[in-house]
Amino acid sequence: RMRFALETFEAMRAAWPKDRPMGARLSTCDWVSGGWTVEESVVFARELKTLGCDYIDVSSGGLHPAQARPLAPA
Numbered sequence: 001r002m003r004f005a006l007e008t009f010e011a012m013r014a015a016w017p018k019d020r021p022m023g024a025r026l027s028t029c030d031w032v033s034g035g036w037t038v039e040e041s042v043v044f045a046r047e048l049k050t051l052g053c054d055y056i057d058v059s060s061g062g063l064h065p066a067q068a069r070p071l072a073p074a
Contacts, residue, residue: 001036001040002040002043002044002047005024005044006044006047006048006051009024009048009051009053010051013051013052013053018052021054021055022052022053022054023053023054023055023056023057024048024053024056024057025056025057025058025059026041026044026045026056026057026058026059027059027060028041028058028059028060029041029060030067031060031067032066032067033066
């Protein structure tokens with residue numbers, strides 16, 4: 001599931017000046033059974049780092065009506 005995003009980032013990083021920061025936005029969990037998980041996000045973030053990603057803007061789900069997100073005080 002990561003291949004397209006990683007290949008896209010790699011191409012963009014190659015075109016972007018090395019002295020300028022470049023990052024990615026990542027929804028770390030979509031809260032849907034069989035969907036994207038926090039653990040997969042960690043693997044993805046590590047792969048982005050090897051490609052020269054300087055930062056990740058993190059969000060979380062909210063895109064599917066079947067999501068089952070636990071609600072609790074922070």
